[in-house]
Amino acid sequence: MMRNFRYTTDVLATAIAPAIWGSTYFVTTSFLPHGYPLTVAMLRALPAGLLLLLVVRKLPHGIWWARSLVLGSLNFSFFWAMLFVSAYRLPGGVAATVGAVQPLIVIALSRVFLGTPIRLAAILGGLLGVAGVALLVLTPKAALDPIGIVAGFAGAVSMAFGTVLTRRWQPPVSNLTFTAWQLTAGGLLLVPIALLLEPVLPVPNTANIVGMSYLGLIGAALTYLLWFRGLSRIEPSAAASLGFLSPIVATLLGWLALGQSLAPIQIAGFIMVLGSVWLATSTRKPVAIAPKAVKPV
Template sequence: MNPKHAAAGATILWGFTYVLTSTMLPPNPMFIAAMRALGGGLLLLLLVRDLPPAGWWGRLIVLGTLNSGFFFGLLFIAALRLPGGVAATFQALGPLFMVLLAWPLLGAIPATRKVGAVLVGAVGVSLVVLRGGAAIDLVGVLAALGSALSVALGALLSHKWGRPRSLLGFTAWQLIVAGVELSAVALLVGDLPATLNGTNLLGLLILALFLTALAFVLWFQSIEAGGPAAAAPFLLLTPVTAFVVDIIFRGLVPGAVQLAGVALVIGSLLYSQHVDRKAFRPAHHHAKP
């Protein structure tokens, strides 16, 4: 699959997480995060039945923690403590973190036009989702920034280190690592639902299968084939997708400012594909431990 199509597919799928969480899942964020990671990882492992080389376990723990563990946990903390628009605006800085951190981690100096395109996209996200008078909570802000930084670091290290064997196995074990970590946190803080009904179970299945297992396979495929520079701007599609889903399923009527924000995001994505194309070298398909 074309790496840009894979990145777009992954980030669009992630945009459905918000409506699924609010309509089909129990109000237990750490439990949801744990089931999302553990369920997605186990489903993939059933397909591939792959064990990584012994020398890769340290890297898988680091990557699983960054790409899913910290990312999911901090994301839900931000969602609890901040209005959704504020959280999404801070998380829209993730593509900028990814482009800038590529300099010290990969030795890739970002083109000024590339940074500018990502910044324009972040402004577009803020116009789409931010509301006037939104409350600012310092812990929530730090959590939102931390989740964005975590997924940026995880993507860059995934590109730098490559993968040991199959892409499905590589994705599965990262999710399982995160699932174990998040399960421990959920048990520690007692964030467990009293009961689960049929709707909750269906929602967890959709979350694990489509919005986690499938989405992360597409995300890692895009990074491996095209590099972080090509994948990073597509993270801006997640809040925009959530906004469009609200229009379709919740009857939200967009204003002129929000429509202008969507146009800025799409424009920044189109422009970013024409600049800085060779800032990153392609990842090796099978890295040695």
């Protein structure tokens, strides 16, 4: 009974992260200057990572320098770069639907890297989630761009690898320290790309500062701390299914804050997405996680 309660608590805590990520589009379009996606991504990750490093006061050691760079690239740098390319070249609905295949990729990678058995319920939950996201965000006039689709799929693969390897490479430090390492590495890797490909960001106004503070402190530091904590406690495929909550929150914010309408087909998509999350998480048996030897930070 206690293990079931802890598992449910871990799932709910982890779900906070993708739910908050669903607000990224609204905050970006409402508070930040347009046309600087890579710079914004860098400013979202790097200051948050450096701030957490100041708190934990611990740098990677040995193999963790390389692993932090790999995970920072997979979870942040490459993933965010591909995400923005996809978002610019595809309508939002198409981009979200392409990205929704990530849980299915995680299921396959978990089998390869973690030896996790492939469950029929997980496959059905992933397919149901993709269909639900499509109903939720696709429009009949949605155009397809090959480069945008490839970028969206590449971003999903990147995040899937990051999700699985984060579970496989559990370091002997706290989740706060692990989050600091990855955010800093991801932000540093984005610096040269942003400087080369984008113009200099204009002097920020109050709205820009508020938006960047939210994306950095809440949308990056807090959410990824919860996300990496969840990946250390629940199966990656179950955690990945929680990503379906992002388009739900994004659609709800569009309806509540931007005056967008909700059609019956979108409501059906809501129900299907929620059903897929329930199917993917409720069929998981709680797994006892051996406590890590955490050094003081």
